[in-house]
Amino acid sequence: MEAYWEGMKAIAPELVLTAFALLALVQDLVTKGRNSRNVGYLTLVGLGVTALTLLGQESRAEAAFGMVEVDAFGRFIKMFTLASLAVVCFFVMSDRRERKHGIGEYYFLLLGAAVGIFFMVSTNNLLLLVLGLELLSLASYALAGFHKGSKASAEAALKYVIFGGLSAGVMIFGISLLYGLTGTIDISEMARLSGDGTPTGLAHQLGQSPIPVAVAVTMVLAGFAYKVSAVPFHFWTPDVYQGAPTPVTTFLAVASKAAGFGALLRFLGVLFVRGDAQQLVADYGTQVGLLIAVLAAVTMTVGNVSAIGQNSLKRLLAFSSVAHAGYLLMGLATMDEAGFTAAMYYMAAYYFMNLGAFGVVLYFEGVTGNDDIESLRGLGRKAPLISIAMVAFLVSLTGLPPTIGYYGKFLLFTACIDGGLTWLAVVAGLNSAISLFYYFRIAKNLFLKEAPEGPAPAAQPMLTGLMTAFGVATVIFGIYVAPISDWVRSSLDLLG
Amino acid sequence: MGLEAYVVVATVLFGLGVACLITRRNVIYVLMGIEMILNSANINFVAFNRFNGDGMDGRMFAIFVIILAAAEAAVALGIVLNVFQLFGTVKPSDVDLLRE
Numbered sequence: 001m002e003a004y005w006e007g008m009k010a011i012a013p014e015l016v017l018t019a020f021a022l023l024a025l026v027q028d029l030v031t032k033g034r035n036s037r038n039v040g041y042l043t044l045v046g047l048g049v050t051a052l053t054l055l056g057q058e059s060r061a062e063a064a065f066g067m068v069e070v071d072a073f074g075r076f077i078k079m080f081t082l083a084s085l086a087v088v089c090f091f092v093m094s095d096r097r098e099r100k101h102g103i104g105e106y107y108f109l110l111l112g113a114a115v116g117i118f119f120m121v122s123t124n125n126l127l128l129l130v131l132g133l134e135l136l137s138l139a140s141y142a143l144a145g146f147h148k149g150s151k152a153s154a155e156a157a158l159k160y161v162i163f164g165g166l167s168a169g170v171m172i173f174g175i176s177l178l179y180g181l182t183g184t185i186d187i188s189e190m191a192r193l194s195g196d197g198t199p200t201g202l203a204h205q206l207g208q209s210p211i212p213v214a215v216a217v218t219m220v221l222a223g224f225a226y227k228v229s230a231v232p233f234h235f236w237t238p239d240v241y242q243g244a245p246t247p248v249t250t251f252l253a254v255a256s257k258a259a260g261f262g263a264l265l266r267f268l269g270v271l272f273v274r275g276d277a278q279q280l281v282a283d284y285g286t287q288v289g290l291l292i293a294v295l296a297a298v299t300m301t302v303g304n305v306s307a308i309g310q311n312s313l314k315r316l317l318a319f320s321s322v323a324h325a326g327y328l329l330m331g332l333a334t335m336d337e338a339g340f341t342a343a344m345y346y347m348a349a350y351y352f353m354n355l356g357a358f359g360v361v362l363y364f365e366g367v368t369g370n371d372d373i374e375s376l377r378g379l380g381r382k383a384p385l386i387s388i389a390m391v392a393f394l395v396s397l398t399g400l401p402p403t404i405g406y407y408g409k410f411l412l413f414t415a416c417i418d419g420g421l422t423w424l425a426v427v428a429g430l431n432s433a434i435s436l437f438y439y440f441r442i443a444k445n446l447f448l449k450e451a452p453e454g455p456a457p458a459a460q461p462m463l464t465g466l467m468t469a470f471g472v473a474t475v476i477f478g479i480y481v482a483p484i485s486d487w488v489r490s491s492l493d494l495l496g
Numbered sequence: 497m498g499l500e501a502y503v504v505v506a507t508v509l510f511g512l513g514v515a516c517l518i519t520r521r522n523v524i525y526v527l528m529g530i531e532m533i534l535n536s537a538n539i540n541f542v543a544f545n546r547f548n549g550d551g552m553d554g555r556m557f558a559i560f561v562i563i564l565a566a567a568e569a570a571v572a573l574g575i576v577l578n579v580f581q582l583f584g585t586v587k588p589s590d591v592d593l594l595r596e
Contacts, residue, residue, distance in 0.1 A: 126557075127553075127556065127557050127560060130560075130561075130564070131560060131564070134564050134567070134568070138567060138568065138571050141571050141572070141575060142571060142574075142575075145575050145578060148578055149582075151582050151583065151593055152593060152594055154575070154578050154579045154582050154583070154591075155579070155583075155591050155592070155593055155594055156594065157575045157578070157579075158523070158575055158576065158579050158588065158591060159588070161568075161571065161572045161575050162517075162523070162526055162530075162572075162588065165526075165527070165530035165568060165572065166514075166517055166529075166530060166533070168530075168534075168564075168568070169513065169530050169533030169534050169537070170533065172533075172534060172537040172561060173510055173533060173536060173537040173540070175537070175557075176506075176537040176538075176540035176541050176544065176554075176557070177540065179540075179541060179544055179553065179554055179557070180503070180540060180543075180544035180548070183544075183548055183550070184553065185553045185554075185557060238594075239594040239595070242594050243593075243594050
């Protein structure tokens with residue numbers, strides 16, 4: 001009975017989230033769709049209560065028969081998820097086109113996806129990882145197709161579900177091979193040395209032949225690559241980002257991607273980098289790091305080059321998010337603490353600049369009715385505050401000072417050079433230069449082109465205010481880096 | 497029968513699933529391909545558990561994958577139904593509004 005309550009305490013945030021997900025659904029049913037805003041407020045309260053539960057947890061524990069790990073790393077990704085979901089909820093509430101549909105399900109699916117994220121980033125058990133990942137995926141498929149009458153939305157959902165199903169299948173097959181090779185589905189067991197010092201698990205297999213291990217690990221990586229939209233599993237990204245409702249696109253670009261990276265970081269960290277990893281396994285990890293380095297280089301190049309010719313703002317940001325997956329992978333490729341810290345810091349930077357950029361897209365979609373870059377012409381004078389904020393986000397996405405994105409890139413580049421991957425830092429530098437072209441095109445349309453005749457856009461004070469705050473934060477945290485970098489450093493505790 | 501036989505069957509089934517996914521032009525076949533991939537993993541899990549694992553990990557995993565496959569099929573078919581109502585077709589190649 002004691003163990004049962006310990007387990008319940010370890011998953012208290014998840015339980016709270018689930019309860020609020022169900023409450024949101026019921027509230028919408030009871031009020032029959034009137035006052036849909038109240039469901040949004042309820043969801044925000046739910047996120048707040050979950051955050052409090054999360055902060056009240058023990059700093060480190062293992063529960064539910066070793067399936068759930070409570071640690072600072074998981075807490076980092078969970079807080080990240082809650083913070084991005086709060087903004088996504090706000091987007092849903094301020095999006096004028098969202099109100100007709102069953103809004104209760106919308107919030108239910110968002111919170112359900114968050115429960116999936118919570119489980120997938122706080123476990124060393126591959127079964128729980130897969131279940132969390134699939135919970136996130138299934139909710140995302142439904143969210144992408146949420147506008148039932150919209151052809152674009154339906155197409156986005158279809159492409160998402162096909163790619164998602166394939167990569168989940170490949171990943172589960174890879175896990176079955178890992179299980180066959182090591183006899184366990186717990187990644188911390190796989191890498192651990194047995195009591196009498198003989199090589200066990202992964203090291204034993206590597207001693208015989210590394211090829212089966214390589215096949216299994218590559219297949220598992222495929223599942224992660226799909227979640228973070230890394231090449232060659234990025235094909236769904238532009239179509240889904242463009243077709244899905246904008247708040248959902250924001251969720252996929254920020255929360256879902258960070259969750260993928262969180263789970264991947266834990267997978268690589270615990271399996272290959274951690275202190276008790278055996279020598280053979282650690283050496284093998286360096287080779288996996290090289291594979292990831294190549295993936296990172298290809299991903300950022302493909303993302304940036306494809307983004308150049310795009311006319312749809314959401315499609316452009318989709319390719320930009322592919323490119324940023326590449327930058328984030330740089331941090332993982334080094335397979336050391338500095339690289340992982342840099343990747344986590346860049347995630348935090350990504351939160352500000354990408355949520356900001358999507359918020360501005362949402363605002364302009366409400367003004368112009370579409371997301372063409374050309375239709376942004378001259379809006380810089382009609383909506384100055386939000387346009388200036390957008391420029392801050394674009395500068396940060398390019399990685400120029402004095403923004404948070406600059407410091408993030410600085411950390412990633414230093415980690416790469418220190419980790420012996422100078423070529424990757426060079427590729428990333430070139431890529432940042434390429435990205436300047438298409439980010440600058442947005443700013444040029446906002447400020448340097450004449451506006452067509454027309455009335456000034458309707459004021460959306462709440463959205464404008466929030467986006468301005470994000471713009472200010474992007475710059476402030478680029479100058480005062482200590483608060484976020486301290487938090488990140490103290491959060492990386494899974495390697496010890 | 498040894499472990500090898502099971503692994504061979506699973507690998508062949510996995511290959512067939514991927515082939516089905518890539519070559520078939522109808523969404524229903526694509527979903528069947530995904531189902532085959534998941535079931536090939538199931539054969540692996542159960543076989544590995546039987547031959548060299550102690551405990552129930554592999555079997556538990558297989559049971560959960562079966563549940564997963566059912567949930568995924570339900571969501572996917574719902575999406576396909578919606579696509580069919582809007583486009584009048586279930587061929588992914590005919591559903592391509594989103595491109596530059």
